[in-house]
Amino acid sequence: MPCPISDDEISKAKDRKHRKARMDQRTRERLPVLPVLADTVDRRRRAAAELFAAAEHTRPGDLIPDTAGALRRAVTSKAAGHMTWAEETSTGQRRNLTYEETEAFWAFAAIEVLRLTGIRNEELLELTHHSITEYRLPSTGEVVPLLQVAPSKTDSERLLLVSPELANVLSTIVRRLRGSSRAIPLVTSYEVHEGVWSPPMPLLFQRDIGTEHRAFTPTALRKLLINALAATGLTDADGEPLVFSPHDFRRIFVTDAIMNGLPPHIAQVLCGHRSLDTTIGYKAIYPAETIEAHRAFIARRRTNRPSAEYRTPTEEEWDAFLAHFEKRKVSIGTCGGAFSTPCVHEHACARCSLLRPDPAQRGRLEEIRDNLVARIAEAKREGWLGEVEGPRVSLAGAEDKLHMGRQTSGGTAIDLGMPRIAPAQYTQVEGTASLAQSLDDQQ
Secondary structure: OOOOOOHHHHOOHHHHHHHHHHHHHHHHHHOOOHHHHHHHHHHHHHHHHHHHHHHHOOOOOOEOOOOOOOEEEOOOOHHHOOOOEEEEOOOOOEEEHHHHHHHHHHHHHHHHHHHHHOOOHHHHHOOEHHHEEEEEOOOOOOEEEEEEEOOOOOOOOEEEEOOHHHHHHHHHHHHHHHOOOOOOOOEOOEEOOOOEEOOOEOEOOEEEEOOEEEEOOHHHHHHHHHHHHHHHOOEOOOOOEOOOOHHHHHHHHHHHHHHOOOOHHHHHHHHOOOOHHHHHHHOOOOHHHHHHHHHHHHHHHHHOOOHHHHOOOOHHHHHHHHHHHHOOEEOOEEEOOOOOOOOOOOOOOOOOOOEEEOHHHHHHHHHHHHHHHHHHHHHHHHOOHHHOHHHHHHHHHHHHHHHHHHHHOOOOOOOOOOOOOOHHHOOOOOOOOOHHHHHHHHO
16 A cells, blocks of 8 residues: 655655754854963963962962962872872862872863864774874975874774874873873773773873872763863853853864865865765855855956946936836825836726735725726616726726735634545455554544
């Protein structure tokens, strides 16, 4: 039997368009505030590092300098290990300054790498010291740094040019991980999707937990972003705290790159997309961008057309143009005729299809209709058949305008009922009742 569900009902094209619109709106909300987020996490990192350094040089029980007497170095036992604690003098609440400094630094590092490279969050967590490589240009012999991104979603490896800002962030991460030694600790990471442990590698995103070095997890990365955003105080259009996901930085990277002149096929290579449509889908269209592109198109078109078409109008021409809009208002509505076009109906507006009737003038239209009916009846009664055709055309136009007025003025809702499936579309199944009979029984 034919399937009652059509192909249009399962294509989900409308759902995909709505999802694309929501993603574009999400990007448009977050791209303007990205500099604020980057500046806030940088200042937060520096402030936490300065407070931690000041507490390190303060004896337990003494006030920490440059805190206006608000913090005191806490007296801890040996069980605290290498952690540096402080307590607020007003409330006595303790704060782990080592944890605060570590969290602020890695939030800064993650946000900077994500926004400057546009890589995925799993690719970020798989970056190692060996990912930082170099390439010598064959023409000039200049050495440029590159970031090697390991295969992830599309199983394709790619190289990204390291900008000066990104080089500064990566060098800061390497110096921190090396510490007093000359080597980055080797750690293993767990691949959630494949369910396997990686061999020991010098991962760039690792941290100290107790006496161990452990790799960052996707959950820890999201927690860093949430805490960093809470410190900015940014809100969305509804006044709720603004939320960034790691993938938002990827969409922002593509949108910003293409808006600043990067060809889409180059952005596709940088992002590791298999299809150019995926890259274009990541880019959010801005209204200002559309307007500027349209203005540029008009400017190019004007250069190819005669300059006389773009001359400045005279005062008489401008007054005539403005007077056209003043003369559009008629007794039963508004005329939609174009500027400088003659009236083909000789100002018999009831006949004109360009008239937009005003619902408030419905009574006047009914008077015109009744008058035309009376004139036609009189002409037929007196034998003036030569005057019947003109009022008859006007009467058809008036009836049409009254029908348009009913459409624009609204009406009552009509219940059409549920559609019934014809029993002839189905066959009788041996030993069971027909589907049409069962539908009738349900109804």
